[in-house]
Amino acid sequence: MAQQQEGMRQPLQARSQDSAAKVLDAALAILGSQGPGALTIAAVSKASGVSNGSIYHRFTDRRTLLVAAQDRFLAQIEETWLSRTAAVWAISDDDALLARMIEAFTDVFTEHRLVFQAFMLSGYDDPQLRERGAASTRRAAREFGALLAERFGSPPEAADTAYRILWGQAVSSALFTDEEITELAVTRQSRHEYMLQALKAVLAA
Template sequence: MRQPQQARSQDSAAKVLDAALEILGSQGPAGLTIAAVSELSGVSNGSIYHRFGDRRNLLVAAQDRFLAQIEDTWLSRTAAVWDIPDRDILLGRMIDVFLTVFPENRLIFQAFMLSGSDDPNLRQRGTASTRKAAREFTALLIDRFDATPEAADSAYRILWGQALSTALFTNTEVTKTPATPQTRHKHLLKALQATNHNITQPPPTNHQPT
């Protein structure tokens, strides 16, 4: 009997966390209440409180689930990129990943970034996720194109800054200079090319994400 009960408990927790993320994605943190999550998930208030304790613990658990999903998505989207031999095509594909994942989840990123400024648990998990993405991205440039660690890190910071700005602000809130997504993409590619201007073009390897 214990295994079915555990399975039901895990399923119930997943429903609660998915409901919390759906609310954060549509309404932001202001809409995240135990009552709203209960209504959307179909799990009772009492069960949610028993499992998570309070709204803050629910938010921490939801962030962990969200970032784990994003990390899996990031790796799955970049898996096909690792064997691209051409530097410019590879960098362009990496830009696509950054400029897709963040806008798709804009309100959720906002919720965790803003809440994380005052919550050490949220901040610690966010930092771990950011550093994991940095390790994957910089390892790609270092291992595949002989970039220096400093150059690879600068390239990551350029993309991270762009992704962060799209998550926290609209385009016009950042600057009033109009530009199409295609133009932004082209300029980002040139910035990464300039950062890694000493990169050579070695033969492709079988490097895979770790």
């Protein structure tokens, strides 16, 4: 009998996890298409097919749902970083490596522009959201800083500065259009070439 009860609990737990994943994915989809103002329990319920009561039972309120969605989003982004940059470090040519790194940073942020915007803007008024985002950024900084310092024989401060250049360019591209930052029209390729020169100069310090 005990085995049967245990066997009954496992499908229930699996269904609960699947339901939670649907809710969080729906929340991220809403943030990515409509922004934080559109994120309501009712909207998430409609998009996920999970009842309002079930969502409230698991997440309590909108803010708890937003925090959980941020955790899921940051985990997905960190996994994306690992998958996209794993092969980069095997590139033998330093210029080609840095060029790929610039592309990877820019692409990840622009592909998820609205979701990044939603959490960055929400984080200004919510210390918990802000700290979770900062913790994720610091983890990435430690990892990439260490890899850059090892690859280029750079001081930690130089590698950290190189990371800040990559991160700053990526964040600015997520928050603003090129026209909102500067009036000078520069192609993406040309801008990345100048960034490459800047990174090389910093890492050679």
